[in-house]
Amino acid sequence: MGMFSKTCEYAIRGVFFIAHRTADGGRVGIKEIAAGIGSPEPFLAKILQDLSRRGIVQSTKGPNGGFYLNEDSLKRPLAAIVEAVDGNGIFVGCGLGLKQCSEINPCPLHHQFKSIRNQIQDLLEQTSIGEFNGDINLGISILKR
Amino acid sequence: MGMFSKTCEYAIRGVFFIAHRTADGGRVGIKEIAAGIGSPEPFLAKILQDLSRRGIVQSTKGPNGGFYLNEDSLKRPLAAIVEAVDGNGIFVGCGLGLKQCSEINPCPLHHQFKSIRNQIQDLLEQTSIGEFNGDINLGISILKR
DNA sequence: GAAATAAAAGATAAAAAAGTCTTTTTTATA
DNA sequence: TATAAAAAAGACTTTTTTATCTTTTATTTC
Numbered sequence: 001m002g003m004f005s006k007t008c009e010y011a012i013r014g015v016f017f018i019a020h021r022t023a024d025g026g027r028v029g030i031k032e033i034a035a036g037i038g039s040p041e042p043f044l045a046k047i048l049q050d051l052s053r054r055g056i057v058q059s060t061k062g063p064n065g066g067f068y069l070n071e072d073s074l075k076r077p078l079a080a081i082v083e084a085v086d087g088n089g090i091f092v093g094c095g096l097g098l099k100q101c102s103e104i105n106p107c108p109l110h111h112q113f114k115s116i117r118n119q120i121q122d123l124l125e126q127t128s129i130g131e132f133n134g135d136i137n138l139g140i141s142i143l144k145r
Numbered sequence: 146m147g148m149f150s151k152t153c154e155y156a157i158r159g160v161f162f163i164a165h166r167t168a169d170g171g172r173v174g175i176k177e178i179a180a181g182i183g184s185p186e187p188f189l190a191k192i193l194q195d196l197s198r199r200g201i202v203q204s205t206k207g208p209n210g211g212f213y214l215n216e217d218s219l220k221r222p223l224a225a226i227v228e229a230v231d232g233n234g235i236f237v238g239c240g241l242g243l244k245q246c247s248e249i250n251p252c253p254l255h256h257q258f259k260s261i262r263n264q265i266q267d268l269l270e271q272t273s274i275g276e277f278n279g280d281i282n283l284g285i286s287i288l289k290r
Numbered sequence: 291g292a293a294a295t296a297a298a299a300g301a302t303a304a305a306a307a308a309g310t311c312t313t314t315t316t317t318a319t320a
Numbered sequence: 321t322a323t324a325a326a327a328a329a330g331a332c333t334t335t336t337t338t339a340t341c342t343t344t345t346a347t348t349t350c
Contacts, residue, residue, distance in 0.1 A: 001231065002238055003258070005146060006338065009242035016253060029296065043339050049298060062347025063295045086146065093147055097154035101282060108161060108277045112268050113148070116261060123257050132253045137246060151308065174326065188309050194328060207317025208325045 003120070008085040011047050013037040015057060015081055016132045018067045019074065023133040027066030037138050047085070054084050074130030082124055091121045148265070153230040156192050158182040160202060160226055161277045163212050164219065168278040172204075172211030182283050192230070199229050219275030227269055236266045 002009065017036050021028040030048065034041035048067060051057045056076065059067045082090065094101035095113035103110075147154065162181050166173040175193065179186035193212060196202045201221065204212045227235065239246035240258035248255075 001146070001150060001234060002242055003235075003240050003261075004242075006242065009240075013241055013243070027296095031296095040339055042341070045297075046299095046339085052297085059297060060347070061295080061297045061345070063349065065296050065347065067297085089146055090148075095148050095154075096158055096283075097147055097149075097151065098158070098282070105282050107283070108281050109268070109272070112272075116148075116264055116268070119261055119264070123254070123261070127254070127257075136253050137243070137250050138241075138252070172326095176326095185309055187311070190327075191309085191329095197327085204327060205317075206315070206325085206327045207319095209318070210316085210326050212327085 003090070004082060005086050007043075007047055008082055010037070010039045010044055011051060011081050011085045012078065013039070013138050014044055014048060015051070015069075015129055016136060017138050018057060019069055019129055020133045020136055020138075022068040025068075027060065027064060027068045029066040033067065051081070051084060056080055056084055069129065074128065076129055077125045078127045078129060079121065079124035081129070091117055148235070149227060150231050152188075152192055153227055155182070155184045155189050156196060156226050156230045157223065158283050159184070159189055159193055160196070160214075160274055161281060162283055163202060164214055164274055165278045165281060165283075167213040170213075172209060172213050174211040178212065196226070196229060201225055201229055214274065219273065221274055222270045223272045223274060224266065224269035226274070236262060 004012070014033055014037055017033050018028055021032070021036070030041060030045050033039075033048075034044045037044075048057060048059070052059045052067070055073075057067050057073060058070050059065070094107055095109055095117075096107045098107050101107040101110055149157070159178055159182055162178050163173055166177070166181070175186060175190050178184075178193070179189045182189075193202060193204070197204045197212070200218075202212050202218060203215050204210070239252050240254055240262075241252045243252050246252040246255055
């Protein structure tokens, strides 16, 4: 298992893809997104539905409909996606899974883990979704503007 | 989900517990380990059986039997436990789950993730199992020598 | 307003991870 | 050598994660 759940990986890749593909103001459909990032289409649909309900991505139904990102969404940090999908377990909580581990009662690796978790959090908080609409590598196809 | 799988968390806590409890040369049984680290006993038994087969912990059956760690095992890095249980996915592989992500064809977060993963690896490689037989916090009970 | 398009919603299925239970094997010791 | 103690092995169950399929709702365009 990587840093995030599979669901979360698809979510991030999907949102990046949407940002990239709709930089010109259009919409992009689930089929194209799924093919573009190499994910199972119905599963990704579920994930984006959830992100849409939470206001992290925007969508419209019907012809010419699809997913896109408004100004606010583009400004939001990557951490918003991760928290929505995986919760905040990656930022908080003990590396060894101990509930009673804390600053006062630290587990053997508490301080080292804390430093690493803080770096992950900083990275995800300081990176905005909108930063990635240039040329990016997101899956099967290398995207060019 | 934390940094490691639940199985791996139990494994690390279990091995730390064994290191601590057998520092004087004795053995410790599965019941005591499970109670000491707050894990389901039969599940932990499976995990330790596996680590025993791989030579990461030692065990003997029969009366006064139990788990312990020999010289070599105590010198081994934490990374050995993590690799045995979770594989090397935490050290290698793309944060966004892209198979074709590499130095030459990096994903948008490749370099940042790499730095963090390297720190995790360094931590796990540079910390030996034997370092933790002083007073440590590993679960339900805070252990004192 | 009918038809077509596309996401939303809901129900279901498969695979993996986590956890449990029972039987077997090994070892010490009485 | 019989007995008891303790891990090993194997089969099984439950829960969570990942994935799929079908129906419904909303929107556009003709």
